[in-house]
Amino acid sequence: MCTAATYKTKDFYFGRTLDYEFSYGDEITITPRNFPFKFRHTNECNSHFAMIGMAHIADGYPLYYDAMNEKGLCMAGLNFVRNAVYFEPKNGKENIAQFEFIPYILSHCDSVLQARKKLENLNITNTQFSDKLPCAQLHWIISDKDESLTVESTIDGLKVYDNPVGVLTNNPPFDIQMFMLNNYMSLSPKQPENNFGKSAELTTYSRGMGAIGLPGDLSSASRFAKVAFTKLNSVSGDSESESVSQFFHILGSVDQQRGCCEVAEGKYEITLYTSCCNADKGIYYYTTYNNHQICAVDMHKTDLDMAELTAYTPITEGKVLFQN
Numbered sequence: 001m002c003t004a005a006t007y008k009t010k011d012f013y014f015g016r017t018l019d020y021e022f023s024y025g026d027e028i029t030i031t032p033r034n035f036p037f038k039f040r041h042t043n044e045c046n047s048h049f050a051m052i053g054m055a056h057i058a059d060g061y062p063l064y065y066d067a068m069n070e071k072g073l074c075m076a077g078l079n080f081v082r083n084a085v086y087f088e089p090k091n092g093k094e095n096i097a098q099f100e101f102i103p104y105i106l107s108h109c110d111s112v113l114q115a116r117k118k119l120e121n122l123n124i125t126n127t128q129f130s131d132k133l134p135c136a137q138l139h140w141i142i143s144d145k146d147e148s149l150t151v152e153s154t155i156d157g158l159k160v161y162d163n164p165v166g167v168l169t170n171n172p173p174f175d176i177q178m179f180m181l182n183n184y185m186s187l188s189p190k191q192p193e194n195n196f197g198k199s200a201e202l203t204t205y206s207r208g209m210g211a212i213g214l215p216g217d218l219s220s221a222s223r224f225a226k227v228a229f230t231k232l233n234s235v236s237g238d239s240e241s242e243s244v245s246q247f248f249h250i251l252g253s254v255d256q257q258r259g260c261c262e263v264a265e266g267k268y269e270i271t272l273y274t275s276c277c278n279a280d281k282g283i284y285y286y287t288t289y290n291n292h293q294i295c296a297v298d299m300h301k302t303d304l305d306m307a308e309l310t311a312y313t314p315i316t317e318g319k320v321l322f323q324n
C-alpha cells in the first residue's frame with residue numbers, strides 16, 4: 001500500500017509513503033534540464049524542467065515513483081492493482097508509456113492547469129520499460145499549491161478527477177474513495193455532543209472522542225479516511241521545520257509497522273520510506289523504516305543545467321542522539 005498527501009503552510013508540501021515488502025533499489029534522483037528524455041512514442045525532449053524524486057535508475061533512465069519539478073508541480077504513482085489498464089499506442093493521441101508518465105508531465109508542465117491540458121489528448125500505453133520490468137499497475141496524484149488531480153487509466157479509458165482532499169491511497173477507484181468519505185462526515189476533532197437518544201445519559205470520558213469511528217487499520221480505504229481526516233484538520237506553525245515536522249506526522253498516521261500486514265507466509269509490508277517535497281524550495285525530505293532522522297536533498301545545490309542524473313542513496317540507518 002501507499003499513501004500520498006499534500007499540505008500547505010507558507011510553502012507547499014507534497015509526499016508519500018511507499019509501503020512494500022521489498023525495495024527495488026531506489027535513489028533520490030535529480031534529473032537536470034538537459035537530460036535527454038527519449039520518449040518511446042513521441043518526440044524526444046532534450047530541454048525541459050528539472051525534477052527531483054525517488055527513482056529506480058535502470059539503464060541510465062530515472063523510473064520515478066514520486067517527484068516534483070522546479071516549478072512546484074508534484075506527482076506520485078501508487079498501486080492500483082486489478083483496476084489499472086493501459087493501452088496500445090493510438091493514432092492521433094499523445095502516447096506515453098506508463099513508466100514515462102511522471103517524467104513526461106514534470107518535463108513539460110509548470111502547473112496542474114497545464115497538466116490538465118496535456119491529459120486531454122493523452123493515452124497511457126502498456127509499453128514495458130524492458131523484459132525485466134513489466135508495467136506496474138498504478139494510478140497517480142498530480143498536485144501544485146492550488147489544486148490536485150487523480151489520474152486513473154482503466155478499462156473505460158483515461159479518467160481525470162479533481163482531488164479536493166489532496167490525498168490518494170490504493171484501491172478502490174478514486175470516485176468510490178471520495179464517496180465513502182460521506183460515512184465519516186460526523187467525525188470531528190472537537191468533543192462530541194450527545195445525539196444518541198433522549199434517555200441515554202452519555203458522557204465524554206476521554207479526550208479525542210470526536211473522531212471515534214475513524215478507522216485505524218491498514219486497508220487502503222481506511223488509510224484514505226484516516227489520512228484525509230488528519231490532513232484536513234492539521235494545524236502547525238508555518239516555518240520550514242514546523243511544516244516538515246507536521247507533514248511527517250500526517251503521513252505517520254498511516255505508517256505500516258512490520259508484522260501488521262502479512263502479504264505472504266512470514267512476509268510483511270512496511271513503510272519503506274516517507275517523502276516530503278517542499279515544492280517551493282525544491283527540497284526532497286525523507287525518512288526510512290529504520291532511520292527516523294529526516295534527511296534531505298536540495299535540487300538547487302546541483303547544477304540544473306547539466307545533462308547527467310545525480311543520484312543519492314537513501315540513508316537507511318538511524319542514529320540515537322545520546323545526551324549523556
Ligand SMILES: C[C@H](CCC(=O)NCCS(=O)(=O)O)[C@H]1CC[C@H]2[C@@H]3CC[C@@H]4C[C@H](O)CC[C@]4(C)[C@H]3C[C@H](O)[C@]12C
Binds near residue numbers: 002024135136137138
Ligand atoms: C511497489 C510500488 C507500489 C507500492 C504499493 O502500493 N504496494 C501495495 C500493494 S497493494 O496496493 O496492496 O496491492 C510501486 C510504486 C511505483 C512503482 C515503480 C514505478 C516506476 C517503474 C515502472 C515500471 O513499469 C516497473 C518498475 C517501476 C520501478 C515501478 C516498481 C513498483 O511497481 C513501484 C515502486
